[in-house]
Amino acid sequence: MSKDSQMRAAINQKLIEMGERERLKELLRAKLVECGWKDQLKAHCKDVIREKGLEHVTVEDLVTEVTPKGRGRVQTLICSKTTQFCTLKQDLRLLK
């Protein structure tokens, strides 16, 4: 398994070097906003804050509450995006 993790690390590093990671990140963010994922999640945050009280909310609270929901939503919304990732990985592997 260390080979995998090695490979993973190598690929990650390659991505960062190429600047692809940043590009992918921005692309993902844009897509999320477009789909309305961001607004929905924000509304969820509002509920959480109202629950907890405006003054006492912390980042950790938000993260723990929001992230799983966000992830689930993303899966449903943006499946096609992953093909891009796939092709990228292909190239990386070939390069290696």
Next chain:
Amino acid sequence: MKMEDMPLSGPDNTKLESLVHDIYSELVEDACLGLCFEVHRAVKQGYFFLDETDQESMKEFEIVDQPGVDIFGQVYNQWKNKECECPNCKRLIAASRFAPHLEKCLGMGRNSSRIANRRLASNNNMSKSESDQEDNDDLNDNDWSYGAEKKAKKRKSDKNQNSPRRSKSMKHKNGELGTSVTSEPYKYNFNTGISYETLGPDEVRSLLTTQCGVISEHTKKMCTRPALPDADPVVENDGFDIPDGQTLMSRLQWEDSPDISPTDSASSKASTNHSDSRRPKKKKRPSLGLNSGGGGGGGGGGGSSSLTGGSSSSQSNISLSTKKKRPKLSAPSIPSIYDDLN
């Protein structure tokens, strides 16, 4: 997740898939975290709930989605067929026409003052115009349209054709014809080829009795400014017992300088016309060969007229500058010229 091109072998596929999945989920987590930080900061800074006011105003400004109505709930052509009562004339006017009507009614707009001035000018020329005034009132209401304005202008020029001024100039001829001269000019609208040489002396006299008669150098048109009110046939006794030529000269000196057309003191033709125009205004006696227009006195007349031109231009220059302050000074010099001729 679906992979499209997979030239690789089986186990690698799955590994690849998992790799991709891992990287993907990392990115998603990054996005979520970014959102959380943003919200948390907004909450702490106090601007997170700014776009939410109380429930009442939220309901008030909610987006409307009904047919026939825009998103604010307003109807598009609500005021199309409404009629408003004018506070001035108490008439019911259609809404789209209300503003121009008010402009005319209250007399406070760009167009209304223009129309009023025009009306005043035309009324000054006409003696009896009851019905015409009424027509003007009706026209004024629609005056914004180009067609109506054209009609108004045309009508006005028609009016002037029958004005008393016209008939006056006709009567003035004392039985002589000279109708060719008066296709009655409206300011500067005279025949372009006019020149005093072509007209007979009587025609010129009659023409110049009623109008200024100065021919512009630039446009070659004759000024149709009406004669001065005090220019009626009253012999003005200056107290001078001098022959006609000198009378003419003295009269020239006492004329108002603004009467002199701005274009003419240089050219001899214009200035001779100037002298001719001056003379008939004061006295109705026939000219003595100082009339340059007529075939007149032949060589002598021609000579005198040219001299007249020269001296009159100097005269006019003097009178312009000194404003009637030196008539007596220059008078002695002129008789000398005429003494030689006479």
